[in-house]
Amino acid sequence: MPDERENQHSRYRQIAEQIKQAIRNGTLLPDSRLPSVRTLAVQYSVSPTTALKTLRTLEDERFAVAKPKSGFFVARRQANIQAPRAVQPRLIAPLDEQTEMHLAILGSECRVRLDLANGDSSLYPVKKIGLLMRQMGYSKPALLGTTVKGTGYLPLKQEIARRAIAYGCTIRADDILITNGCIEAVSLSLRATLKPGDVVAVESPCYFVLLQMLHNLNLRVIEVDAGPEGYVDVEKLTALFRRKAVQAFLTISNVNNPLGKSIPNEQKAHIARQADENDVIMIEDDIFGDTAFGERRPFPLRAFSPNAILCSGFSKTVAPGIRIGWVHSVNVMRKIASLKYTSTMGTSMLSQAAVAELLRSGGYDAHLRKLRRELAAQIQPLRQALLREFPPGTRVSEPEGGYVVWVEMPRGALNVRELFLKAREAGIGIAPGHIFATDDRYDHCFRLNAGFGWNDEVAQAIRQLAQWCRESLL
Ligand SMILES: Cc1ncc(COP(=O)(O)O)c(C=O)c1O
Known part of the structure; x- marks a missing residue:
């Protein structure tokens, strides 16, 4: 597993290096437009996320500047006086294809429904x-x-x-x-x-x-x-x-x-x-x-x-x-x-x-009181199972309302994209962390829904997710 992550990691660096080389030797001139995320993704056979990461790396290293609605351009020399990275506005990458497909079919083809943020119809006055x-x-x-x-x-x-x-x-x-x-x-x-x-x-x-x-x-x-x-x-x-x-x-x-x-x-x-x-x-x-x-x-x-x-x-x-x-x-x-x-x-x-x-x-008020009580009760067994089954170092949010919990796996665990695909194969829907940010900061996180209640199938799904996580740390 680490190899795969390392590969992804080095891939955007390699592509960025090639583009930097083209900028240094004058093949790409200041102010000229860099390939779009999609073009870059196709050109180098990488995901849109990796392509965007490449462009952002160039931006962070001041080889490129992002222009609203237009894309990325080769930086002029004076572009060195830029705001620090932390406050740079960012373009948002389109979702990667698999996640987009998965989200498009939300509501079907999923045995254990942990990816939504709502509940079973029995919770509502339908x-x-x-x-x-x-x-x-x-x-x-x-x-x-x-x-x-x-x-x-x-x-x-x-x-x-x-x-x-x-x-x-x-x-x-x-x-x-x-x-x-x-x-x-x-x-x-x-x-x-x-x-x-x-x-x-x-x-x-x-x-x-x-x-x-x-x-x-x-x-x-x-x-x-x-x-x-x-x-x-x-x-x-x-x-x-x-x-x-x-x-x-x-x-x-x-x-x-x-x-x-x-x-x-x-x-x-x-x-x-x-x-x-x-x-x-x-x-x-x-x-x-x-x-x-x-x-x-x-x-x-x-x-x-x-x-x-x-x-x-x-x-x-x-x-x-x-x-x-x-x-x-x-x-x-x-x-x-x-x-x-x-x-x-x-x-x-x-x-x-x-x-x-x-x-x-x-x-409505009586219904809300009941709904809140039930949701609070449904979240507890899910949280406890996550804390029990996942390896030490895993963090689980303590929500003050709603349906979902946020899970942070320990550093070094498998990339959540991989967990998402494995889970999907097994009929378990999770919301992978990477779609909650414009970069890879939540690649070790995911969100789970407690709204459909706690039962043996959910318990088994949590054990399975935890096992994949543990195996990736060996
Ligand atoms: C924060 C937030 N806003 C809005 C929605 C969806 O709202 P609606 O279904 O009313 O369009 C969701 C659904 O999960 C949500 O999480």
């Missing part, structure tokens, strides 16, 4: 929602029979606004737009506020769908590592704001995916103040906020600044298939509404009405 849809479809035919207009079903927006008071946000229903899931809400927010090439600070590790979304929007990122408490290093983050190194901060500040931690309120207040003082746009994905296990639901950043854009939804609490999300913004609602209109136009009124009725009738 029967109730089904019944509400039937009743409302019958009693209010206009929900289906008329064109979807405006920014959403008003009673739902009013329920969302009413509930937001409990987590510190005074929101007008008019400043809410209903979306097709939280992901659409985040995408609209990014598109409404940023332009290609802008730099976004994200928490690292970062939920891979957000990274790929930034990639697709031609945005660059600066990944800010989590501190020892498991949430973003607030000092490093706000230093970026003060240096004007980023235009936006995209955060899962409550029950982060994948680390499961929430940024404490005082720190959120500090982040919001610093962002406002430095004109940094805040976009917050609060989809897991309602799943927090503690006594009090954590506040979002929006509670500390009216400028924060708040995105959330009901996929993690009401039903994964309901596809109802929402976005709230004081400043850019018109832009968001216009983007929504020209992309998906509207969101199913019947689904919105069913969720509104669930929230209105009071059943």
Whole structure:
């Protein structure tokens, strides 16, 4: 195994050396365009990740500079005066082909489902929602029979606004737009506020769908590592704001995916103040906020600044298939509404009405209490098995809510890409660490889902994963 990793390791160095040679001997002139990630990958028969790593190595060693939307170019001599590597904005690599294929088929062909971040349908009030849809479809035919207009079903927006008071946000229903899931809400927010090439600070590790979304929007990122408490290093983050190194901060500040931690309120207040003082746009994905296990639901950043854009939804609490999300913004609602209109136009009124009725009738809070209790109970056996079965030195996160745990294998263990492929062969789905970053910093990590409960098959899968890990250390 180490040989294979060494090979991968040296491969990008070899390619980088060849390109450096071509730059030194003048074959590649200053300012000329370097091959794209894809071209390089094909040319040298390597993965896009290795190709990107090659280009980044050239960038780090100041042989190349990255230009937003255009790619990498041979550096001029004066490019030596660049910012230090740690704060260089980065382009995001496309997912490697196997991972992309795997993610595209999520929901099928997997015996042990540990790769998602949601739960078994028994955790959700799906029967109730089904019944509400039937009743409302019958009693209010206009929900289906008329064109979807405006920014959403008003009673739902009013329920969302009413509930937001409990987590510190005074929101007008008019400043809410209903979306097709939280992901659409985040995408609209990014598109409404940023332009290609802008730099976004994200928490690292970062939920891979957000990274790929930034990639697709031609945005660059600066990944800010989590501190020892498991949430973003607030000092490093706000230093970026003060240096004007980023235009936006995209955060899962409550029950982060994948680390499961929430940024404490005082720190959120500090982040919001610093962002406002430095004109940094805040976009917050609060989809897991309602799943927090503690006594009090954590506040979002929006509670500390009216400028924060708040995105959330009901996929993690009401039903994964309901596809109802929402976005709230004081400043850019018109832009968001216009983007929504020209992309998906509207969101199913019947689904919105069913969720509104669930929230209105009071059943939602009782359901949330039960959901949180069950999730907290399901995570425990998974954590314990991981700690018991994996070799010493393995670290397992202690989530404060949600569905997932983050596992760090000891240094020297097999590359998680290899673990991912072995697991997939055996019908075990895991979310490999490398897709949560733009580089190889999580190549020894993976994320597991506890949402489908604990049973013999999961126990056996954990033993198998642990065995592969142990064998790789021999
Ligand atoms: C942080 C985060 N945001 C959004 C989503 C998806 O939201 P939706 O299904 O409502 O689009 C997920 C799903 O795992 C998630 O982890």
